[in-house]
Amino acid sequence: MKQRIQDKFKELFGQGGHLYASAGRINLIGEHTDYNGGYVFPGAIDKQLMAQIAPNGTDKVRAFSLDYNEMCEFGLNEEDKPAKAWACYIFGVCRETLKRGGKVEGFDTVFAGDVPLGAGLSSSAALESCFAYAIDTINGNGFDRFELAKIGQSTEHNYCGVNCGIMDQFASCFGKAGCLIRLNCKTLEYKYFPFDPEKAGYRLVLVDSCVKHELASSAYNKRRASCENAAAAIRKNHPEVEFLSDAKRLWLEEVREEIPEEDFLRAEYVIGEVQRVLDVCDALERNDYETAGEMMYQTHFGLSRLYEVSCEELDFLNKLARKMDVTGSRVMGGGFGGCTINLIKKELYDDFVKAATEQFTAKFGHAPKIYDVVISDGARMVE
Ligand code: ADP
Numbered sequence: 001m002k003q004r005i006q007d008k009f010k011e012l013f014g015q016g017g018h019l020y021a022s023a024g025r026i027n028l029i030g031e032h033t034d035y036n037g038g039y040v041f042p043g044a045i046d047k048q049l050m051a052q053i054a055p056n057g058t059d060k061v062r063a064f065s066l067d068y069n070e071m072c073e074f075g076l077n078e079e080d081k082p083a084k085a086w087a088c089y090i091f092g093v094c095r096e097t098l099k100r101g102g103k104v105e106g107f108d109t110v111f112a113g114d115v116p117l118g119a120g121l122s123s124s125a126a127l128e129s130c131f132a133y134a135i136d137t138i139n140g141n142g143f144d145r146f147e148l149a150k151i152g153q154s155t156e157h158n159y160c161g162v163n164c165g166i167m168d169q170f171a172s173c174f175g176k177a178g179c180l181i182r183l184n185c186k187t188l189e190y191k192y193f194p195f196d197p198e199k200a201g202y203r204l205v206l207v208d209s210c211v212k213h214e215l216a217s218s219a220y221n222k223r224r225a226s227c228e229n230a231a232a233a234i235r236k237n238h239p240e241v242e243f244l245s246d247a248k249r250l251w252l253e254e255v256r257e258e259i260p261e262e263d264f265l266r267a268e269y270v271i272g273e274v275q276r277v278l279d280v281c282d283a284l285e286r287n288d289y290e291t292a293g294e295m296m297y298q299t300h301f302g303l304s305r306l307y308e309v310s311c312e313e314l315d316f317l318n319k320l321a322r323k324m325d326v327t328g329s330r331v332m333g334g335g336f337g338g339c340t341i342n343l344i345k346k347e348l349y350d351d352f353v354k355a356a357t358e359q360f361t362a363k364f365g366h367a368p369k370i371y372d373v374v375i376s377d378g379a380r381m382v383e
């Protein structure tokens with residue numbers, strides 16, 4: 001990828017510039033916790049976006065996407081928003097940097113990536129973080145990594161029509177090889193935890209069901225409403241409960257008769273999930289991948305039966321993982337489709353991937369996609 005990018009850059013713009021990169025992400029555990037003020041536990045992966053970038057002495061950006069084989073040129077003023085969707089991410093990062101008082105010179109760039117698009121690995125955050133970091137470095141703006149993550153998030157909100165949380169950009173900007181990062185979504189405090197499954201004899205593999213069921217966005221809003229309703233009921237007894245993640249299991253029990261059964265189950269999942277993130281962090285500090293894996297299964301159970309955001313394809317993959325002694329497996333992301341994330345002993349890897357591919361294809365009529373992931377560095381200058 002690096003060579004292709006640099007060759008194309010030379011052809012289009014000549015010598016010069018530097019190579020920057022950022023990464024997609026996984027989230028080991030901590031699902032549907034972000035909007036409840038709880039923890040998420042992401043890490044950057046070895047699926048990346050890379051860009052060769054050089055200032056061009058103008059007030060224009062000339063960007064070439066190798067993956068789309070398209071060129072796009074745009075100015076840096078608000079009215080210069082490009083028509084191409086991919087270019088809006090770069091334009092948005094420029095605009096959000098300027099809005100924060102940063103300097104942005106025009107530049108030339110050629111970029112490419114191997115984060116699969118729309119698979120739940122956040123290729124868009126990789127793109128934003130790479131450019132946010134590069135533009136910051138080139139112009140000497142000195143924003144901290146949190147600000148760079150927010151530049152990416154605001155780009156999604158203001159220029160790409162996606163109302164996302166901070167996790168994806170946070171993981172891309174803060175990612176470190178061999179570490180996952182526990183982020184408290186309420187306080188934005190974060191802490192690195194060692195995560196190097198390869199060293200302990202495990203691998204991390206995603207199985208992409210390649211389905212996306214319609215329900216997703218309306219169900220998402222309903223889940224949020226249930227959580228807020230449960231939190232409000234608990235707050236009457238315990239005023240310190242700002243978000244559902246602040247509540248204890250016992251406090252939920254106190255309001256069981258006051259709230260709809262459905263809201264109770266949703267809240268039960270969330271409160272359990274917040275605790276599971278903490279338990280996994282403790283386990284990883286002891287290098288205990290078996291406990292971490294067991295928690296992933298519990299999360300899947302909760303997402304499937306209590307939160308009800310799984311689907312037939314994902315439950316099928318989870319059940320197969322359990323049957324084959326995979327250490328941990330759960331649906332990753334919002335649900336109703338997308339990937340399962342699997343923590344698996346190295347010696348079981350080949351059999352599992354083969355069985356998942358064959359049995360899923362036989363049942364659902366299309367093959368799943370397999371992504372091996374290794375926890376890697378996030379936004380950085382490569383050379
Ligand atoms: P994801 O879940 O992967 O973040 P999104 O729909 O949020 O999916 O973002 C995907 C979009 O990001 C693509 O449609 C494209 O506009 C842009 N993008 C991501 N990676 C690349 C790339 N390598 N080259 C060009 N555009 C990219």
Ligand code: MG
Binds near residue numbers: 122123124125
């Ligand atoms: Mg995205």
